[in-house]
Amino acid sequence: MLSGGSRAVTQPLADENWPEFDIAWSHRQREGVVTMDFKLELVAVPVSDVDKAKAFYVERAGFNADHDHVVSDEIRFVQLTPPGSACSIAIGTGISRMRPGSVEGLQVVVSDIEAAREELAGRGVEVSEVQDFPWGRFVYFSDPDGNSWAVQQIPPRP
Template sequence: MDIKLELIGVPVTDIDRAKAFYEQVGFNADHDITVSDEIRFVQMTPPGSACSIAFGKGITGMAPGALDNMQVVVADIEEAHATLSGRGIDVSPIDDQPWGSFVYFADPDGNRWAVQQTTPRTAG
């Protein structure tokens, strides 16, 4: 049996600000639908990912900023760092660990993300 992770709810305070931020990071805006006065659904997907994030009104009961260490994987951490920095994202310096190289950033609500290159830059 396959079990595929497809959607993760991200708690935010300002839907339009969050959408603009994730577009700045490079996520694709798949859907932005107002269902009713109580529900607005925004779905965004990182390029190349099978899993998306969703935020909006009536999407999650978590407090804004409650997500800690959401993780995405890239082939080249230096390219990811340069791209994110070039887009105006406040990204950490590259952190080399034995299990990979990482950069970190947070969205405007404080939801934290890790970007990992699974092979450390220092390997080899």
């Protein structure tokens, strides 16, 4: 038993009865025990004007518009994904109690910070100059409500 009463799955990955990869139940092996992957794939970002925020993220930040559904008079769900990312953001109405503009520390990673900055600035995003740190090179921007983003280029590993 694992802490919290959970049980580890002990079926080996090589068993032909188990699929090699299943997106809903992907597993990894650690210390001879198969464990469940927990993938972060959606983060709610609170906004005051859904249409304005959607336009910013799609037209300026270059995100893909995956979904835009009006579920009811109280709920609208919009899912947006940065290019190449496995994690999306959700904006809308009735999906979060957070105050618009209150999210800080969202971060995406790119292979070329100069090109990323140029692309964002070219699309009309107010983006900072490149800042260099031992843990990477960064630029920063915010959406119209003030939710803040960092864009990082990870330094080469020794």
